[in-house]
Amino acid sequence: MTEQHPAPGVRGVSAAPRSDGLHSTKSLHAAKDIPQATVSRLATYLRVLSVMVDEGTLIVSSEELAAAAGVGSAKLRKDLSFLGPNGVRGVGYDVSRLRDRIETALGLDQGHRVVLVGVGNLGRALAGYGGFGRRGFAMVGLFDTAPGVVGTVVSELEVRDAGALLAACIELQPTIAVIAVPDEAAQNVCDRLVEAGLRCILSFTPVELEAPDHVEVxxxxxxVEMQMLSFRSARNAEIVDAEAATANQSRVPSTRLGRSRGPRSAATAASAPAQGTVANTTTNSKGSVVRQ
Amino acid sequence: MTEQHPAPGVRGVSAAPRSDGLHSTKSLHAAKDIPQATVSRLATYLRVLSVMVDEGTLIVSSEELAAAAGVGSAKLRKDLSFLGPNGVRGVGYDVSRLRDRIETALGLDQGHRVVLVGVGNLGRALAGYGGFGRRGFAMVGLFDTAPGVVGTVVSELEVRDAGALLAACIELQPTIAVIAVPDEAAQNVCDRLVEAGLRCILSFTPVELEAPDHVEVxxxxxxVEMQMLSFRSARNAEIVDAEAATANQSRVPSTRLGRSRGPRSAATAASAPAQGTVANTTTNSKGSVVRQ
DNA sequence: TAGATTGTTAATCGATTAACAATC
DNA sequence: TAGATTGTTAATCGATTAACAATC
Structure with missing residues (x-):
């Protein structure tokens, strides 16, 4: 790693030699005040940058990277500024260097060892999900309680008895645990993971899990993702409805069936396929291959 | 449904008879300005309320509901206020009534018909995920391209050929589509879902999908969820590190191994199990059954 | 130097929070 | 009426955005 700047200075214990006096309070752990929203986007930039590295791209401007990540360039630069200076003015960012920088900031450069509790449908999918391995997360242990599941091999790992969680964690030294058990069992599993020393837990159960402050859940x-979609669809249907009601007021008063059932029927009507609005969307499709 | 108030007045096309002059601009579609963050939490309240209905709870205060949902009561009341008046001052909220109210606001009261494209590991898990059905989402169609998968039965549905997506959508009338295909195929699938008239798409591929404005993706x-966990763990390790460096300055300068490898080794060290910090977390666990 | 693009500023926008008036 | 709790206000906090000075 060739260092252009004296020291990135965002992480690390010793006080960073920043020329300006900014962030001087709480200077010891500046990483703390990277906003969550920014962290989430950093992960996105990281993925895009990895693709660019693979494609052999050497330099990228904030404009280009932002477009590829689907955000505005101002936001991108603001996000990156939390990591300290990363680019060269008038030139852009060194793709591979910036990738490494974000990887380090997210704590991914050492990789993570992941244990997964609950090898049902979802657990199996997560265990076999290539996206994890590709991004530095290694599954090291699978756990379940069902006798028919314990001992079987899933994604090249033998499923262990969840009763042996604590002992296994001492052996496996995981940094992250994933919970994919039925709702009723989730809190108990969470408690035992905390006992075993885990500090990072990703839960796929809808229940709010209680954990000590030093554990991030x-x-x-x-x-919920589906419900948010549902809301937008209902809202859109309503707007369409309202516009139709005002714009076409003089023409056909109510072209839709079931209006007597109230505004709710709009949701159903809005999803009707293939007329008018659909036609001009096909022109929008651009080939069958993914392009950034 | 017994109506206490003359009309909820947030949805519906006709102007709502609000006594105050608020929201008078853009009054036609007031639902538009419910913040995303609020919508997301409404989904959480809905789940908690459903449990309460099942338990036979009739009335709940903002304080109680907020506690059960893991938010502050002020935020809860603010969130609910976007739906119009829902409670009775001095008393609280009618549990079942509030649940219905949120369900309607989220557009869930008519249910949703969901098609899923990509019946791999993840697709299978999603198809069999009980949480969807329990909350009003019905899987009505599964699609894949692999000859070995098409025709097989998964979660009581026969997997159809993705080539027949458009025709099938006319028949199935889905309101939501879920994409769980490999990254390279995602944009193409998305385009064809848009062609088929879908307006709500939930994608599990990391790639940013292009779609017309009227389609919500x-x-x-x-x-990314794992990476955000990783960031927090790295940050925490760093803080622990920094505090140790300042507080124990006069004592042991560096108690950890591998310090020569830089601050990154802190992440590994922080996950070491079972000493000091672990002891007081076991007292925190409260029985093995989930309790709200 | 001229051109280009970053990193940072300051203004805007939106969300959270606490406090309280309204009112059951 | 007195007690309780909602719905709303206004203040605070944080995130986004556009514009631009710094500088390669």
Whole structure:
């Protein structure tokens, strides 16, 4: 790693030699005040940059990288500025260097060892999910309680008895645990993972898990994602409805069936396929291969 | 449904008879300005309320509901206020009524018909995920391209050929589509779903999908969730490190191994099990059954 | 030097929070 | 009426955005 700047200075214990007096308070752990929203986007930039590295791209401007990541360039530069100076003015960013920088900032450069508890449908999918391995997360242990599952091999790992979680964690030294058990069992599993010394837990159960402050629990609720989509679809249907009501007021008063059932029927009507609005969307499709 | 108030007035096309002059601009589609963050939390409240209905709870205060959902009561009341008045001052909220109210606001009261494209590991897990059905999402169609998969039965549905997507959508009338295909195929699948008239798409591929404005695409990137955990763990390790460096300055200068490899080794050290910090977490666990 | 692009500023926008008036 | 709790306000906090000075 060739260092252009004296020291990146965002991480590391010793006070960074920043020329300006900014961030002087709490200077010891500046990484703390990177906003969550920024961290999430950094992960996205990282993925895009990895693709660029593979393609052999050497330099990228904030404009290009932002476009590829689907954000504005101002936001991108602001996000990157939390990591200290990363680019060269008038030139752009060194792709591979910036990737490494973000990787380090996210704590990914050492890799992570992941244990997964709950080898049901979802657990199996997660265990076999290539996206993890590709991004530095190694599955090192699978656990379940069902006798029919314990002992079987899933994604090249033998499923262990969840009762042996604590002992296994001492052996496996995981840095992250994933919970994919039924709702009722989740809190108990969480407690035992905390006992075993885990500090990072990703839960796929909708229940809010209680854990000590020093343990970070993230929850992914797949149904919530769908419900947010549902809201947008209902909202859109309503707007379409409202516009139709005002714009076409003089023409056909109500072209839709089931209006008597109230505005709710709009949601169903809005999803009707293949008329008018659909036609001009096909022109929008651009080939069958993914392009950034 | 017994209506206490003359009309909820947040949805619906006709102007709502609000006594105050608020939201008078753009009054036609007030639902538009419910913040995303609020929508997401509404989904959480809905889940908690459903549990309460099942338990036979009739009335709940903002304080209680907020606690159960893991948010502050002020935030909860603010969130609910976007739906219009829902409670009774001095009393609280009618649990079942509030649940229905949120369900309607999220557009869930009519249910949703979901098609899923890509019946690999993840697709299978999603197809069999009970959390969807339990919350009003019905899987109505599974699609794949692999000859070995097409025709097989997964979660009580026969997998169809993805080539017949458009025709099938006319028949199935889905309101939501889920994409769980390999990255390279995602954009193509997305284009064809748009062609088929879908307006709500949930994608599990990390690639940013292009779609017309009237189509809502949500992306769930499982690796990003892990990466955010990773960041927090690295940050925590760093803080622990920094505190140790300042507090124990006069004592042992460096108690950890591998310090020569730079601050990054802190992440590994922080995950070491079972000493000091672990002891007081076991007292925190409260029985083995999930309790809200 | 001229051209280009970063890193940073300051203004805007939006979300959170605490406090309280309204009112059951 | 007195007690309780909602719905709303206004202040605070944080994130986004556009513009530009710094500088390669």
């Amino acid at each position: 993230r929850r992914v609720d797949l149904a | 949500r992306r769930v990137d499982l690796a």
